[in-house]
């Protein structure tokens with residue numbers, strides 16, 4: 001009963017913030033602009049604009065002159081009038097968004113750590129099997145992001161923080177509605193699925209539900225200017241970001257998706273995700289807490305995954321994680337044991353401190369394993385022991401480099 005009562009109070013509040021998945025919604029209060037909105041009904045201009053904001057290729061955006069409507073990627077329908085309004089809205093708000101429309105954003109309120117660590121989900125009897133499958137996949141997707149957010153199913157709505165239900169409305173392009181966290185740090189309590197779009201492929205259902213859950217967890221649309229800017233997500237095109245307001249086939253998270261989830265919900269306070277990159281040319285693995293040091297593909301290093309979380313400044317009991325570089329063999333080397341090569345040795349130069357970790361295990365931490373591949377001259381670190389186990393592919397286990405969250 002507690003849950004139902006809380007939701008009954010919460011619903012009118014959240015009604016203000018309900019998000020439509022396809023329709024790039026305009027909040028009423030933002031429609032007042034100091035400069036007159038720029039209107040256009042030029043199809044080519046609008047097609048290019050829709051491509052920019054949805055990530056759909058321009059040749060996948062068709063226009064029916066008789067009906068005066070666009071079809072995006074074969075399944076999103078938007079009227080000429082609506083597209084024109086969105087175009088005007090974007091033009092009117094672009095000046096208030098110095099970071100650009102592709103930066104990642106979060107809602108004013110996010111989950112507190114207790115809620116984030118236990119987001120319980122219930123889907124009522126109106127949700128068909130295919131969508132139930134998508135819910136399970138979305139839960140698995142979020143649990144795989146290695147951040148504080150942990151989702152699970154429960155069998156009673158009264159134990160649930162998020163309740164899924166459904167409706168059918170053929171008159172809209174909206175697949176689903178979700179709600180945002182509240183001021184006390186609860187997640188958004190509802191997702192409503194429009195069964196009119198049950199014809200979507202399984203892959204798109206998975207994307208859609210993962211996206212809607214993103215709203216409940218506090219994430220806003222990547223391709224819109226509303227919300228609090230998430231640091232380290234740049235003004236760069238990210239057409240496959242989960243939180244763009246257009247459904248795609250599920251193909252995993254983008255680099256900046258992973259960056260943003262680690263920043264909003266790190267595994268421990270004052271920690272950042274240790275990012276792992278690989279340079280195939282020099283066969284070198286590189287690790288940093290600073291996502292702006294390299295970028296997704298701006299150098300010869302490609303992002304691979306996160307390897308847990310480290311402190312950005314020293315806390316009691318933690319040790320610096322020293323970073324060295326050997327320009328002769330192109331190898332980056334890290335150790336928490338300064339005595340190992342001190343200020344530098346054997347061609348390795350000390351570059352600085354990457355972060356802070358523990359040299360003995362404390363609650364909530366896991367080992368960061370260290371390997372070396374002599375033939376490649378490559379030091380490699382992972383929290384996932386099963387990746388190379390006791391040694392594989394020329395990599396020899398050298399031990400535990402330290403303990404990370």
Ligand SMILES: [Zn+2]
Nearest residue numbers: 019020021245
């Ligand atoms: Zn959305």
